Amino acid sequence: MKPVIDEEMVEAAIQALQNERLVLGESVFKFEEEFARYVGVKYAISTNSGTDALQIALLALGLGRGDEVITTPASFVASANCALHIGARPVFADIDIRTYTLDPAEAEKALTERTRAILPVHLYGQPADMGALMDLAEEKGLFVVEDACQAHGAIYKGRKVGSIGHVGCFSFYPSKNMTVAGDGGMITTDDEEVAEIAASLRNCGRSDWYIFERVGFTARLNTVNAAIGLVQLKRLDKWNDARRRIAELYRRLLSGLESVVLPPRGDGAVKPVYHLFVIRTEHRDALASWLRSQGVECAIHYRLPIHLQPVYRRLFGFRGGEFPRTEELSRTCLSLPMWPGLTGDQVRYVCEAIEEFFDKELWREELRPSP
Ligand SMILES: Cc1ncc(COP(=O)(O)O)c(C=O)c1O
Numbered sequence: 001m002k003p004v005i006d007e008e009m010v011e012a013a014i015q016a017l018q019n020e021r022l023v024l025g026e027s028v029f030k031f032e033e034e035f036a037r038y039v040g041v042k043y044a045i046s047t048n049s050g051t052d053a054l055q056i057a058l059l060a061l062g063l064g065r066g067d068e069v070i071t072t073p074a075s076f077v078a079s080a081n082c083a084l085h086i087g088a089r090p091v092f093a094d095i096d097i098r099t100y101t102l103d104p105a106e107a108e109k110a111l112t113e114r115t116r117a118i119l120p121v122h123l124y125g126q127p128a129d130m131g132a133l134m135d136l137a138e139e140k141g142l143f144v145v146e147d148a149c150q151a152h153g154a155i156y157k158g159r160k161v162g163s164i165g166h167v168g169c170f171s172f173y174p175s176k177n178m179t180v181a182g183d184g185g186m187i188t189t190d191d192e193e194v195a196e197i198a199a200s201l202r203n204c205g206r207s208d209w210y211i212f213e214r215v216g217f218t219a220r221l222n223t224v225n226a227a228i229g230l231v232q233l234k235r236l237d238k239w240n241d242a243r244r245r246i247a248e249l250y251r252r253l254l255s256g257l258e259s260v261v262l263p264p265r266g267d268g269a270v271k272p273v274y275h276l277f278v279i280r281t282e283h284r285d286a287l288a289s290w291l292r293s294q295g296v297e298c299a300i301h302y303r304l305p306i307h308l309q310p311v312y313r314r315l316f317g318f319r320g321g322e323f324p325r326t327e328e329l330s331r332t333c334l335s336l337p338m339w340p341g342l343t344g345d346q347v348r349y350v351c352e353a354i355e356e357f358f359d360k361e362l363w364r365e366e367l368r369p370s371p
Contacts, residue, residue, distance in 0.1 A: 001339035016227035025223030043195035046221035050171025053185035054082035071119040104132035122151035125275035150275040180225035242340035253351035283363035
């Protein structure tokens with residue numbers, strides 16, 4: 001995918017650069033206000049990355065050493081690192097492979113007396129099963145922190161993700177559905193106290209410029225990036241609509257292929273935003289190399305789930321086999337090209353190549369032309 005940086009974004013960046021404070025300038029607060037309005041929460045606190053948003057969110061909820069946070073190993077490593085960064089323990093629970101997201105029944109099995117929070121990930125822009133997860137959290141007195149880093153604008157039962165749990169966290173890394181033209185993140189919440197603590201923690205722990213109330217971080221979003229984010233946010237719905245149209249075309253063109261499992265479509269109440277369009281197939285590696293030989297870029301998110309990353313194997317002794325559905329996803333997932341500027345002809349080209357692969361059984365090595 002390519003991030004879009006248009007004239008209005010460049011103008012906004014120059015305007016902020018020439019006229020505002022470079023750190024915590026006016027655009028930062030405007031971006032926070034607009035983002036809160038967009039997600040449908042009272043407060044939004046910007047940070048310098050999605051990773052910091054997650055870590056600061058957990059701290060602002062009062063979590064720390066000895067606490068456990070239940071999350072899914074089918075994610076980017078930050079979804080678990082955030083717990084380790086604050087001295088807590090990430091406890092993994094398997095996914096529902098149909099939705100790629102945390103299975104509430106598995107989350108329940110992972111509960112202990114140390115569990116303080118559940119951290120579902122809206123992976124690939126697919127909303128997690130928030131109804132069941134919120135019910136579980138309420139019953140057990142737990143916080144829910146939504147990792148919405150891949151799901152800006154996704155809707156679950158009429159509400160935007162990031163407004164359903166106690167806190168939502170977003171990333172603006174350049175490949176996301178919207179960016180700030182660099183690293184950036186956002187914390188969303190309706191809780192005034194959490195918002196105040198998060199704002200202090202990302203600003204060195206300040207309560208006033210020379211008064212430090214907490215052990216905080218230098219984790220602010222820069223003003224110029226916020227100015228670009230404000231313009232990107234205005235485009236987000238249009239871009240998400242384009243992603244949905246592209247997903248529909250993929251779906252229509254690939255639905256006849258028995259060997260391909262398509263991502264969930266959502267319905268009137270649940271609307272994914274297709275940060276990625278991820279299919280599953282037993283012939284994943286052969287299909288990926290065939291597509292590359294045809295000039296189609298595709299990717300694997302993620303070849304290694306978090307628990308099988310070297311650092312997690314070392315820290316927790318995982319060996320494989322612990323989370324079979326997540327491991328199956330890692331073995332079979334393939335991200336097809338997806339960004340709002342993709343044309344219908346390009347999607348058709350990709351789908352024809354996929355069809356040819358299955359029609360001619362090109363997974364058989366001897367039949368596949370070398371790239
Ligand atoms: C699901 C998920 N969580 C967390 C992050 C961390 O965000 P960042 O890269 O902005 O630190 C990312 C993105 O990279 C992500 O995809």
